[in-house]
Amino acid sequence: MIEVENLRKTFGDTEVLKGISTTFEKGKTNLIIGQSGSGKTVFMKCLLGLLTPTDGTIRYEGKAYSEMAPEVRRDLRQEMGMVFQGSALFDSMTVEGNVMFPLDMFTKKSRAEMQERVDFVLHRVNLVDAHKKYPAEISGGMQKRVAIARAIVMNPKYLFCDEPNSGLDPKTAMLIDNLIQEITEEYNITTVINTHDMNSVMEIGEKIVFLKNGIKEWEGTKKEIFRTDNEAVTNFVYSSELFKKVRQMYLEGKN
């Protein structure tokens, strides 16, 4: 579980995060949504420790990140998996090399043990014959799967995904969403997803945090988002006619 308390982040005179407090629960897919510039990426970078908050506390299983010794932070980092928006696979390595990288770097496993684990996670993300290919030789959807495989290869406690289905066709995007949700439940991971995609919100949003101008405007589940009367949320989530109709049908009990 990740608890965030009164998180603030400023860059010069600009306050990007203005006192966010929330909780991301274990075994659930937690979504951060909001318009561009609402502070989602900065929020996620603070959670990952890539940015130092100006004020506030982030607790991992009750332990404040700011109070952790460097070696404890290092160990915590190894319990985090991250799926970047552009996949961020290492161009110079094969698919297998990318997935093996964290194992090679941080474990003392033998080559055979690492290979076994790599084969397992690649099979888990439905990639069976791409081991020797380079990232440039595979599709965007496959790259995302490799990124997920790399993120889960160390059995992380926390999985962070930044726009995991951006640039993907709707079918592949749904497959990626479902894969993330399955992995979250299967391994009991605390998953935090940064997304713009309303399909993801409707499909896998077990907890949704809506940010607006650096403030937590609303939070709830995907069921609650249908019923909310928060104008900022409804304007953002139901901006398309299709979603407006879906919401109307849901409220009328026709879903």
Place this chain on the structure above:
Amino acid sequence: MNYLASIGSYAIMIVETFKKPTKWPIMRSLILKEIDELIYGSMGIIIFISFFIGGVVAIQTALNISNPLIPKNLIGFATRQSVILEFAPTFTSIIMAGKVGSYITSSIGTMRVTEQIDALEVMGVNALNYLVFPKIIAMFLYPFVVAIAMYIGILGGWIAGVFGGFSSSADFIEGLQLDFIPFHVVYSFVKSVVFAFIIATIPSFHGFYMKGGALEVGKASTVSFVWTSVVIIVMNYILTQLLLG
């Protein structure tokens, strides 16, 4: 003020590069890869340029000797001095700043743009040690490149001088041996070690801390070449004053 901040960031980068080392088996393969890319991959252009520079120095010297009282062995002498003292260590380093420096900036910059550096940091890898340290170690072989540049430059001078009809082989070789001071070679190697460090680190700095997209990667490569060259030229002056002045 920005320059001061950049110098401070550069110093911090150097310190961070030597902290929290990557596992030796991984580092060893990274160093070998960088030796292949930075050193072995530059040999062709260095040999080509050194050969013709040596030749041009010999021809220019020969064409500027109009007084019959000046001995012909001056061609070999001038070629040796020019090549060993300046052309091999300094001119070659400017070429390397362009070739190797822009490669380093663009490869690290692209990793920054495509979030590969963020991925390393999220995993808990010291990205500076992983990316920059192998380049610094690989570049410690740079004096070897400079030694080859010296040899090829003088060979080019000999071929241009002798086959161009400007000097006899005996005169040229006599000039090469005339008043030879071994410390000049040491001076040249000391400079090449300092320049190697500059060529490995300044382009890495510009790549690692760049912001923006593909266009900025190109801009960072250009800026890194300019700054690497400027620092090489300034350090060349300082080292010459310290070692020969």
